[in-house]
Amino acid sequence: MKSEPTTLLQGTLDLLILKSLIAGERHGLGISRRIQQITGGTFVVKPGSLFPALHRMEEEGWISSFWGESENNRRAKYYRLTKAGTKQLQAETKRWGRISWAIAQALEAS
């Protein structure tokens, strides 16, 4: 398991977590693995970043949590998107689109 020294931009982690939950509820490790998967292994979210972010986002009301059974019958805490979270995801996506377009423009300029 290699970890690229890519630091997450402020807000990017939130965006990635929201995105990873779009297909349904996941537990912490599931979210972490999903992010790793959808970013092609670029981002490995360590528990030290993941848990504070999850709890913060839950307190913001973007995600909610419940205890459930994991795939191999273990108790695990699951997270899912709330309505506010879906809205936040759209907003963040738009914002990210603008930023990446702007950065791309900046880099293309000679």
Place this chain on the structure above:
Amino acid sequence: MPLLVKVGSFLRNYFFSRRVDADLDQEVHSHLELLVAENIRAGMAPEEAQRAARIEFGGIEQVKEQVREAGVGNWLHSVFADCRYGLRQLRKNPGATAVMVFTLALAIGATTAIFSVVYGVLLRPLPYTDANRIMAVFEVNTKGTWSHLADPNFDDFRDQNRSFQAIAKYNQDVVSVSGPSQPTRNMVAGVSPDFLKVFEIQPMLGRDFTASDAKKGAARTVLVSYGYWRQYLGSSPDLSQSHLKIDGALYSVIGVLPAAFPFPADVDLWLPADLDGENPSRTSHNYYAVARLRDGVTVEQANQDISAIARRIHDTSSEQSDFLLKDGVVVPLQDSITGKARPALLVLLGAVGFLLLVACANVANLLLAQATARERELAIRSALGAARGRLIRQFLTEAFLLSLVGGGLGVLGALWGVTGLVALAPQNLPRLDSVSINIPVLVFAFLLSTAVAVGLGAFTAARATSGDVRKGLGEGGRGQTGSQGSQRVGRVIVAAQIAITLILVVGAGLLGRSLMKVLEVNPGFRVDKIIAMDVSLPWEGWDNPKAKASQAIFFSNLIDRLKQIPGVRRVGAASGLPLVEGGLPNGMFLLASQNEVPKTIADDLAAMFQQKERVGIADFCVATEGYFQVLGIPLIRGRTFDQHDGPDSPHVAVISESLARDRWPNQDPIGHTIEFGNMDGDMRLLTIVGIVGDIHEYGLDAPPRPTVYVNLFQRPRSAITLTMLSDADTRSVTSAARGILQDLNPEIPAKFRTFSQVYSASLGSRRFNVILTGFFGIVALLLATAGVFGVMAYSVSRRTREIGVRVALGAGSGDVLRMILSQGLRTIFIGVAIGIAGSLALTRTVESLLFGVTATDPLTFGGVTLLLVGAALLACFIPARRATKVDPMVALRYE
């Protein structure tokens, strides 16, 4: 909706913190299990899988801590946790905590108490609308001193200035008032009609003065204070029937001023000035002036304006003399009221600030010693996930707890201290009644405590968390290497403490020596066993020979009757007592012979005053023969007054020794004649018949002033102070005298006091400064001594092993003693050297308060240095002695 969720989380985090924590713990552990399961699925052996999972996860406690810190309301939660933890820490060392809290309470309390006086006297705005726009206006004379205004000069200032929206003059006098009740002596102010407009005050009842009330010969009107109205006029809402007899003339009360109008201080009645016409002289300075700046005009502009008018007057006036104004000056009224008190109060504030620094240094040293002992604890906390910021916050929290508890106790102490300060403060300290513990003072105390907390907390936190905290774990609690640095810091603190204490004690010493020097001054008069009685007859004008004759008879009868009181040995009378605020009037007299008596004041006299060689300046005192006897003022030559000096015989004068020496050098002044009519309107010549000793009438610390005494029975006046030399009980003499006065004229009130009270009051401000700085100095000295002791004792206990080794290797107890003492001495000498340098630089600020000693008085510097070194050495000696008792066997097994 998200807001509701947030509030919900906050409440949950706050009230169900244990459940939230358990939940987090479970979540983290299930995550770890999932990781392990994943690894096992990937083919690892169970132990290998465990290990890899732990490595990937990182520190469990750290992750949990990070989650907690991200939580809503965590901030508040952790503050409470810090407080709880801090309190537990403070309780663990109850002795040290008590000492620190007490030290801080003492220092913060003392600083708060002094600040309350500084605030009440110097800073608190005067209680008027836009009080900072109210100015005092003065003339400046040729010597550069500020003086009152002469009538024509005031009129010119009023009519020509472009800076003031209102300007008014006023003076103060004590008069007899009768009418509604018993005769009383009240303070009155004679004011020009715009007086209340300057303060933007309206009478709460009735009307203000108008211009026509102030015209010469107008119907007599008076405004009364709220207190007077309540006490003597029965709070009557109808003033039309209220009349007061003031100095014999009937006045109609036209208005009542609001309750809180304290200007001039202690005045009950305000009358229009100059109902008998203005004094046309430009050199008779009888009035103060106040003015309100026009909008947009600065103090600077007003100064230029008034200065220009004053110089124009100076250049064009026909009355050229040393008494004619040369310039004019405008200062904020508040500054002019409190200006004299300012230097002493600032010195006291500085002194108490130094005390605070010394106290903080002690507390810092105690905290430092504790922090060293806590290195292990810090290391464990940081291993368990506490960030450095969190540890620093812990120290700050503890410092806050200490300072706020100390500050709270200090404020309680200050409540009590301020009462004491006000009682102790000199009576002439202006605005003493506005000194209290009020909101701004409490804010100051809170900010001060906060500043102390931040200072102490930041200091200990910086010391304790610097370097690698992990070392604390490895060191196994011996803490020997780590403490080297903090011991050095401790010694630096102690040196600073000694330096500051030295400065403070030197300052107190200089003030104390000054007081002693003042007390050594021979005042030139007796103080004990003298009862003074102020009596004021109605003022009947300057030029009323019949009234003056009856005044003379009245006082003569009064003196004869007072002499018969049992126990009263002698009775005298004079226009003013020495050492009383205000003092005697002074002016220019003229050396003139019998055949030169000027016929017209305006022409001849003015011409004669131009001849410098025949002019002298002196204070003017109306007295009786008995006055010299009661006060014990010695007759140097000639005679004082006697019964032959009647109103119709040649008028005589007695002069003071210094006047004789300065005005008639190498001559005998006895037999010379002088003219001093500008003091009492009597142009008859005075023949000098005697010379008496000098007295320090303006205070023991002021040089004697040349004085001319004239005979009360030749130059009567309405207001005098009787002096009775009595062996009897003060109260019985006082009531007997009051009865005699009642008997002679029931409408005349009297005021009594003993001359010792006057004498004591004249030293009030010096005593106040000495007591306070002395107290601060002693406390600082004790604190600094304790600081030295603490650091040395700590150092010795830390070096027990090393000393044990030295003794085992053959060092004698003398060697050990010398080693410890020399270490202490180095610190002490550095502190003393810095302190002396600091004192040399700083005592200049108290120079204006000194008397008879210079700011660099070697005796004070030497004495204080010896005292301080002695106390500090003693503090070193006790731990050093303990070091010599170290048993090498015990020391080597130590720990």
